[in-house]
Amino acid sequence: MIARRLVASLALFLAGCANMGNDGRGYPSLARRPIEGGAPVPQTAAPAPVVPTSVPSGTVADWQTQVPVLLRQAETGRAAFDSAYDGVAAQVRAATGAAISSETWVTANVGLGRLASERNGAVSALATLDTLYADRAKAIADGQLPIIGPGDPLADARSAALAIVDSENDRLDALRAMLKQP
Known part of the structure; x- marks a missing residue:
């Protein structure tokens, strides 16, 4: 009895493989394609070399010019995070103890997402x-x-940026801990 069902199922499965695809077209042929038959392949021109437009990456001059820019970027990221923090912290405090998926809980989580995106400047730096x-x-x-x-x-500069990112992470984690987690 089981063998008969197995044979019938196998036959139906194989019959489905032999038919056309859902889109009405047959499956691709396994015949050799022209490119596989040893036909000459047209040659393309080599890409033009990339010409650097600034100081080559990895040079001492590059590091010396990038460090102050990156430190300013980290500081700007911290300022953006700090300016958004108080509003989000108020939303989180309002949602403390709120049910998961309630309006205040969702609003607080959206605020946390916005706050997390404000750290991108410092994290990128x-x-x-x-x-x-x-x-x-x-x-x-x-x-x-x-x-x-x-x-x-x-x-x-690396230590200063790391301190900024660590501080932002700690503050964000403290806010997340105030909300119920799904």
Whole structure:
């Protein structure tokens, strides 16, 4: 009895594979295509080389010019976060103890999302500073740059951006902890 059902199911399955597709067209042929038959392939021109428009990435001059810009970006991100924080904190306090999916709970979570997006400036600056720091460390390890002692502007900027991002993360986590979680 089971074998008969299995054979019938297998036959129906194989019959479905042999028919046309849902769109009414047959399945593609397994025959050799012209490109596979050894026909000559047309040659395309090589892409034009990319000409740098600024200081090449990874040079000391590049790091020195980017560090103050990235530090300002982190500070701007902190200012945007700080200006949005009080309003979102008030929304979260109003939603503390509110039922999940209630209007106040949803409003508070939307506010938290907006607040999290305000940290993008600082997070982006930190990521770029981390990349510059790692690139420079590799260049130092490869002997391409001398070892930099205390008072390193790149390390100081990276530490400052990291402190900003850590502070924002802590404040955001504290607000999230005040709301019920689904």
